[in-house]
Amino acid sequence: MNLRPDPTFHATPKLAMEAPAETLAFTLMLSPDGSEPDGLAVIDVDPKSKTYGQIVHKLMMPNKGDEFHHFGWNACSSALSPLTGHAFLERRYLIIPGIRSSRIYVIDVKEPLKAKIHKIIEPEEVFAKTGYSRPHTIHCGPEGIYVSTLGGGGPDGTDGPPGIFIMDCETFDILGRYEMDRGEQDKHYDFWWNLPRDYMVSSEWGLPPQFENGIVAEDLLSNKYGHKIHFWNLRERRNVQTIDLGENHQMALEIRPAHDPAKDYGFCGVVVDTTNLQGCIFTWWQKDDGTFEAKKTITIDPRPEKAENLPPLLQGFEAVPPLVTDIDLSLDDRYLYVACWGQGEMHQYDVSDPMNPKLTGKVELGGIARGAKHPNGKGFAYGPQMVEISRDGKRVYWTNSLYSTWDDQFYPDDEGGQMVMANVGENGGLELDKDFYVEFPKGYRSHQIRLEGGDCSTDSFCYPSV
Template sequence: MTGQAVQATSDPTFYRSPADAVAAPPETLAYVVAFDRAGRKADALVTVDVDRGSASYGRVVGWSELPTTGDELHHFGWNACSSAIGHAGHGGDADGLRRRFLLLPGLRSSNVHVFDTQADPRQPVLHKTVTAAELAEKAGYSRPHTSHCGPDGVYLSCLGAGDGSGGPGGIALLDHDTFDVIRAWETDRGPQYLAYDAWWHLGRNTLISSEWGTPDMIEDGIDPELLLGGKYGHCLHFWDLAEGRHQQSIDLGEQYQMVLELRPSHDPEATWGFVGVVVSTEDLSASIWRWHQEDDGTWAVDKVITVPAEPADAADLPPALRPFGAVPPLITDIGLSVDDRFLYVSCFGTGELKQFDVSDPAHPRETGSVRLGGIVGRVPHPAAPSLRLSGAPQMVEVSRDGRRIYVTNSLYGAWDDQFYPEGVGAWLAKLETDPDSGGGLRVDGKCFLHGDDFRGLRPHQIRLEGGDASSDSYCFR
């Protein structure tokens, strides 16, 4: 970011360093986006009480519906993060910038609904809608996926071009204050065509982007021909952050299909991070890769975790998996704790959430595991031992102090239906860990939302009051 330094009093949820964020008061609210698979009911921003001392702990305490239908809310993000404490450049009064608005992209509609949490944090209200037409006209993109507050605006990664079906995908830049679409961020995209996530190392003037597929490649679920043909994304891209110029691509290999969530180190001076790969077409395994900067300034990537597929009786598998006789882990999200010590890996196929100690990022060590749901296991939650769960830990979010982990169970409507054809259900669970004792995972038996709690909608991503491990970046150590 550029501009005059913002005073530390700008917003009490702006933290100068990761250590300050870890030491801050815990969250009391969690925000969850939930969508109607049929597209007939309005999607919603759901507020959950996560204050242990509250009488309504583990319950829905706010419900904000969208004014439209058919959006399929997916990922969403805050308008501002802690890196704003180091640099302004937002226009207007920098000291007035707040972590106040939540931007909710509709992955199917291409609309972006902006909700204001200031007046009543439990009941956010609609502030503005950025239409699909504006996104296409001004940036040339569609199917917005992930947003982050960046150096010269809000960065909105998009899967498709303006026509809504093909590519290239890329990043749209939105005004920090008005949320008007400014332009496409890229000035020279080089060989990049597929898009998914985008994150950065601010101190190194580097943005990293990953790849999934164009809208017509994902709309109706995994296409086996595209998968076996190596057509889904299998590259990482490195960019000049200030100029929007492509600098380097690294191909992980066409067998490593769908390079998704990016989680850079929170240390502003570090030059490494992790990315998850959904599946290998060689053996159905999933994997985690570490990127890092070499001495000559170029970037390198190496595989540091492999999660193998698990053998299963074909009769217990959905049609898409019966020929293989195995359950793929399907790593669909990862979360890195703010202190950069623990990495959480969600396996949407097997129903497992794994915890790894990544104090040495080149050599992760597994320290915990919990199973809920799963294609074959259908493992119940302790709060409802007779309920065999569908779906699995999918989106994962980690509290700033690293002691609480939240998971939801839906991936993307059409993909849910492929892997859980009898219904994916709807649930949110909270897990706990003790970093001081070396990690390990346990399920919180009192925070489990499911069934009617979501009024027939499927929950997807979670954001935490005051920021969380996957939405904040920092300018100071």
């Protein structure tokens, strides 16, 4: 334990933006067929380094079939909350769940180039202590590590609804379920919060039979995937309101509240509108009476395409949907980045006015029936997917794999894992860095990214920016 707060913890988003720039990134590698163990890649992101844009260390796991997906830190700026009993934690460990195995790895990255396994939590412990399975999103909270899950109990994860459980942030013991009253929440995906205002927001993807073996077209067209967002009293662990975005808004995924806790709004990305194949973003906000509302503020149209150029799943539509699979918000709450995985585009929106976003930048890379090349002339499998933003907002990193079985359905002829970076203009705009292009080892795909010292989808701030 430190004797003073970790210097990578910041009271406000503005202070975090002023911190030193990242020099390393941590990126998950997954073996899509489970023939090899998954791993963690440490990547040099320091443009002054001789190994810039290269994998400088790899840590491979001892098991196969985990399917690494999302991961997060043991501690972050939320440790500075006046509610915490853990102000002197270190941002030292990465918590990596296997979405397919329900196994959880705790990785010590105090010395990043000597990253090592600190602890392994076997799936049997997860099942026994929570009744949940398929752990997904990791968020470090003031009093512990919160883990969302995509499955309930039983072999197929449908014995009871999924939810959130909490781990001790020092011993990494599983403490138990979060929910005291879940209301009508019966599916899960992402979650995040506004700590001073004491509320949490969660979203929905689908149950394991709806995603593990690929998208179930019949369920999608019948609007059976998640389409609600849930608002919780954070400390009481109680669902206080549910908003149905409309059953046609299938797969409400990433939750991105404003980083400045004085602001009372956030964003949720929706993969597809089944009435028109659009992707969209909803802005949600809290009203003066404490209740919440949500409004669709961004729509992205499908692109017409000849059936013969499309995967079988899309041939009947003769169009490429955007497939909004990830979003991320810069620390100054100015730019929202939207990954259009199907069309092969990364969009940048100015959301200074969260109810009236404006498109300010766009990059084309990969994409169904497009296959746009990187500026260095190399290919990019699939499309832009998991996106991460530097604390100062000047660099945007992304990878390309969505989920192994979904990759194969939408991009049956593609293979490979890449990570790229785009520079952000002073007044917006995006331009791919031609010198930053990471190709992961053959047989591996890449998913979520974490940046040394914290990033824009990790830290929760407890005090308003000045």
